[in-house]
Amino acid sequence: MKGMKDLKYKLTTGDYVFNSINYVVLTLFTLTCVIPFYYLFINTISDNTLVTKGLIVWLPQGIHFANYIQILKIDGLFNSVLVSVGRTVLGTVLTLVGTTFLGYAFSRPEFWKRKIWYRFVLITMYFNAGIIPWYINMKNLGLLNNFLAYIIPSIVAPFSLILFKTYVESIPSSLEESADMDGAGYMTKYARLIMPLSKPIVATLAVFSAVGQWNSFTDTLFLMTDPKYYSLQYMLYQYLNESNALADSLRQAAAAGSQVNLATVLTPTGVKMTISMVVVIPILCVYPFLQRYFVNGIMLGAVKG
Amino acid sequence: MSSPLLILVFVFSYMPLYGWIYSFYDYKAGRDLFSTDFVGLKNFKMMFTDHYAVTNILRVMKNTLGMSFLGIVTSVFPMIFAILLSEIRNLRFRKTIQTLVTIPNFISWVLVYSIAYAMFSTNDGLLNRILINNGIRDEGINFLASGNHVWLTMLGYGIWKGLGWGAIIYIAALTNIDAEQYEAARIDGAGRLKMTWHITIPGLLPTFFVLLLLSIGNLLNNGMEQYFVFQNAMNKDSIEVLDLYVYNQGMVGYDYSFATAVGMLKSVVSVLLLFFANFLSKITRGESVM
Numbered sequence: 001m002k003g004m005k006d007l008k009y010k011l012t013t014g015d016y017v018f019n020s021i022n023y024v025v026l027t028l029f030t031l032t033c034v035i036p037f038y039y040l041f042i043n044t045i046s047d048n049t050l051v052t053k054g055l056i057v058w059l060p061q062g063i064h065f066a067n068y069i070q071i072l073k074i075d076g077l078f079n080s081v082l083v084s085v086g087r088t089v090l091g092t093v094l095t096l097v098g099t100t101f102l103g104y105a106f107s108r109p110e111f112w113k114r115k116i117w118y119r120f121v122l123i124t125m126y127f128n129a130g131i132i133p134w135y136i137n138m139k140n141l142g143l144l145n146n147f148l149a150y151i152i153p154s155i156v157a158p159f160s161l162i163l164f165k166t167y168v169e170s171i172p173s174s175l176e177e178s179a180d181m182d183g184a185g186y187m188t189k190y191a192r193l194i195m196p197l198s199k200p201i202v203a204t205l206a207v208f209s210a211v212g213q214w215n216s217f218t219d220t221l222f223l224m225t226d227p228k229y230y231s232l233q234y235m236l237y238q239y240l241n242e243s244n245a246l247a248d249s250l251r252q253a254a255a256a257g258s259q260v261n262l263a264t265v266l267t268p269t270g271v272k273m274t275i276s277m278v279v280v281i282p283i284l285c286v287y288p289f290l291q292r293y294f295v296n297g298i299m300l301g302a303v304k305g
Numbered sequence: 306m307s308s309p310l311l312i313l314v315f316v317f318s319y320m321p322l323y324g325w326i327y328s329f330y331d332y333k334a335g336r337d338l339f340s341t342d343f344v345g346l347k348n349f350k351m352m353f354t355d356h357y358a359v360t361n362i363l364r365v366m367k368n369t370l371g372m373s374f375l376g377i378v379t380s381v382f383p384m385i386f387a388i389l390l391s392e393i394r395n396l397r398f399r400k401t402i403q404t405l406v407t408i409p410n411f412i413s414w415v416l417v418y419s420i421a422y423a424m425f426s427t428n429d430g431l432l433n434r435i436l437i438n439n440g441i442r443d444e445g446i447n448f449l450a451s452g453n454h455v456w457l458t459m460l461g462y463g464i465w466k467g468l469g470w471g472a473i474i475y476i477a478a479l480t481n482i483d484a485e486q487y488e489a490a491r492i493d494g495a496g497r498l499k500m501t502w503h504i505t506i507p508g509l510l511p512t513f514f515v516l517l518l519l520s521i522g523n524l525l526n527n528g529m530e531q532y533f534v535f536q537n538a539m540n541k542d543s544i545e546v547l548d549l550y551v552y553n554q555g556m557v558g559y560d561y562s563f564a565t566a567v568g569m570l571k572s573v574v575s576v577l578l579l580f581f582a583n584f585l586s587k588i589t590r591g592e593s594v595m
Contacts, residue, residue, distance in 0.1 A: 012496070014496070014498075015496075015497060018392070018497070018498075019392070022389050022392055022393065023393070023398075025389065026389060026390065026393065026402050027402075029386075029406060029468070030401075030402050030405045030406055032465065033405050033406050033408060033409055033465070033469070034405055034408075035431075036420040036423060036424055036431075037408075037420075039423060039424070039431050040419075040420070040423050043423075043429075051429075054428075054429070054434045054437065054438070055438075057431065057434050057435060057438065098310050098313070101306065101307070101310065102307055102310045102311075105306070105307040111307070117307075117311060120311070120314065121311075121314050124314060124318035124319075126522065126575075126576070126579055127572065127575070127576055128318065128321070128572065129321035129322045129324060129325060129568075129569075129572060130321075130324075130551065130565065130568025130569060130571065130572055131529075131548070131551055131552060131555070131556070131568060132324060132327070132551065132555040132556070132561055132564045132565045132568055133321040133322065133323070133324025133325055133327070133565060133568070134321045134324070135324075135555075135556065136321070136323075136324040136327065136561075137317070137320050137321040137323070137324060141316070152313070152317075153313075153317040155310065155313055156310050156313055156314050186306070187306070211411050214413075215411075215412065215413035215416075216413075217413055217414070217415050217530065218529070218530055218533075221533075222556065233413050233415045233416070234415075236415050236416070236419060237415045237418075237534065240415070240418060240419055240422060240534075269428075269429045272419060272422065272423075273419075273423060275419075276416060276419040276420070276423070279412075279413075279415075279416055280412055280416060283408075283411050283412060284408070287407075287408065287411055288404055291404055291407070295473055295476075295477075
């Protein structure tokens with residue numbers, strides 16, 4: 001790709017036809033990726049009576065943000081925001097510490113039986129016992145209805161470990177040798193030398209982990225029966241499926257607010273769309289800024305993996 | 306400092322293997338495992354002899370392999386997409402497209418379902434609204450509850466979600482193709498089509514084959530999340546893949562023992578497929594994929 005754009009030559013008719021079709025095809029596909037988010041967004045900020053009538057299709061009308069404020073008042077929703085944010089922050093930090101430390105350790109040739117232990121970790125990417133044994137195991141460990149179930153099992157992430165180990169091995173060993181001369185131990189070298197040098201890859205892994213935590217849904221489905229531990233994704237799933245529960249919480253929320261303005265009162269559709277936006281907005285905000293990091297991260301991984 | 310981490314791996318990835326023991330018992334939920342009957346291979350025999358179980362497993366296997374196969378057939382799409390993208394000369398346009406099409410990869414299947422709902426539902430779906438507002442139809446079409454073409458719609462959602470992300474690895478591979486090859490081809494009078502055919506595609510094929518081989522190992526692992534969120538009474542029969550079947554039997558139907566047996570067999574077959582893919586890779590490419 002790099003080389004091709006330097007080649008300047010006259011375009012033939014065929015090239016023009018191809019280029020036009022290419023632009024059209026790519027633009028259409030891109031629109032299918034963007035329009036749904038846009039459509040959800042304009043519906044959540046428009047007059048709810050117009051939304052119910054199906055009149056909000058291309059542009060928002062009667063703009064208000066009451067949906068977003070009301071939705072946090074629905075029973076349990078604010079709590080699920082806390083659960084999702086909590087598991088994302090804690091889970092990401094712990095994964096980064098655990099995975100990068102182990103990755104660093106595996107990059108040290110003097111690690112006892114290093115190859116065996118490395119395989120011991122990697123095999124888990126391809127092989128698992130199945131969901132029922134996994135569930136039984138979690139149950140035996142007392143991790144049903146336990147917030148720790150969200151964060152402890154993900155501390156060592158094998159795929160991230162490969163990426164990190166590959167990256168660390170590309171750091172010139174002379175740097176570590178000079179740290180050795182200064183009498184630095186492994187912990188010091190890890191914290192003061194390796195981590196600062198690995199910022200790009202650590203950023204990549206942070207995005208992977210955070211997105212994974214934020215999007216995770218089946219672990220709530222399997223492990224949590226107490227609404228206290230419901231994540232935002234699970235709430236969204238419930239609201240997409242259970243119209244009764246939805247109507248109930250709306251009634252409660254409506255009872256809590258005294259003035260009634262039909263244009264801003266949440267409707268079941270409004271709830272579904274607004275939670276969807278609450279779930280997706282953090283990703284849309286963070287993602288474009290971090291994109292180039294993980295594109296590079298994937299390329300690094302592709303070399304090895 | 307490393308040992309606690311290795312213990313964690315053991316606890317969460319190896320200890321579950323103990324649960325395989327459930328497949329040899331006639332376990333009833335809520336009772337102590339060892340107070341229930343040891344039945345040996347009964348649950349495994351059931352999979353191949355019990356009429357009801359056999360019918361179901363054949364149906365589920367058909368869904369699993371059918372959808373995996375469609376996924377493999379369409380796995381050339383990311384490569385084509387990357388090539389089309391590379392033909393765009395306007396750098397800003399190219400970057401914008403690349404950023405936007407990758408977004409769906411970062412949302413959960415629940416959210417994909419929510420978006421499908423917003424686009425296609427009978428009452429609030431954008432598509433039906435356009436059809437009704439413009440007088441093309443009097444009432445909406447219920448796209449989501451339809452049992453027809455489920456494999457294809459599931460494939461469509463999968464492509465929508467994964468295409469941009471899948472293309473990244475090919476975009477990386479494209480930058481590794483030596484620019485001099487293109488220049489030499491230019492001098493020999495090759496057009497863009499010829500260059501794509503003789504340089505770009507051969508340059509990307511090794512990457513394609515590695516991914517193809519890996520997908521053999523994942524033939525039975527199409528996960529359950531997507532199919533779980535999209536399942537409904539109308540499409541249930543053709544959407545239930547192996548993982549979802551195990552979930553429905555074990556977690557919903559409380560038949561732990563039978564579900565464990567099915568899951569066990571699936572894990573074992575998957576590993577065999579992975580070794581097979583690795584073997585194929587060794588004889589065709591001279592290196593292993595694992």
